[in-house]
C-alpha cells in the first residue's frame with residue numbers, strides 16, 4: 234500500500250538461513266554484493282508477509298457509517314501482490330470487491346486494506362479470494378459480498394509450465410451475490 238514502507242522487525246531469524254541458501258547456490262555470501270543480502274531478504278520477506286500481523290478489525294477501525302444505501306458499491310482494480318505458498322514466488326494482479334450494504338457502509342479505503350491483510354502472506358489465490366469475501370461478510374454484515382481476483386503467477390511464468398499470458402480468475406460470492414443471479418450478473422457486468 235502507498236504507506237507500506239518495509240516494516241516488520243528484522244529479528245535476525247531469517248538472515249542466517251538466507252546466507253545458507255546463498256552458499257547452497259554455490260555463491261560466496263562474503264563477496265561485497267551479497268554481504269547485506271541476507272538482512273535485505275529478511276526485511277523484504279517480513280514486509281511481503283506483514284498481513285499475518287494485521288486484523289480486519291484493526292484495518293476497518295470505526296470507519297463504519299450508518300447509511301440507508303441499498304445499492305451495490307464496487308471498488309475495482311485494486312492492485313494486489315501476494316506470494317504463492319508452493320514456490321514462494323509472487324502472484325499479482327487485480328482484486329474487485331463489491332458489497333450491498335444493509336444499513337451501514339464502510340470507508341472505501343478499508344476495502345483495499347482488507348485485501349492487503351490477506352494478500353500479504355503466503356497464499357493460494359482461491360483462499361485469498363474467499364478470505365476477503367468472508368471477512369467483509371463478518372464485519373459489514375451486508376446483504377452480500379462479491380470478490381473477483383485476476384492474477385498472474387510468476388511460478389507459472391518464469392519457471393514450471395512457463396506460460397506468459399495466462400491469467401487465473403477466482404471469485405467468491407456471498408449472500409445476495411450467491412443467491413440472486415441478477416445481482417451477480419450486475420457485478421460481473423460492471424467489472
Ligand SMILES: Nc1nc2c(ncn2[C@@H]2O[C@H](COP(=O)(O)OP(=O)(O)OP(=O)(O)O)[C@@H](O)[C@H]2O)c(=O)[nH]1
Pocket residue numbers: 317318319356357358359386388389392393394
Ligand atoms: N490452486 C492454486 N495452485 C497454485 C497457486 N499458486 C501456485 N499453484 C500451483 O501449485 C502447484 C504445485 O504443484 P506441484 O506439482 O506440487 O509443484 P511443481 O512440481 O513445482 O509444479 P509445476 O509448477 O507444475 O512445475 C502448481 O500446479 C502451481 O501452479 C494458487 O494460488 N492456487
Ligand SMILES: [Zn+2]
Pocket residue numbers: 317318319320321322386388389
Ligand atoms: Zn507457485
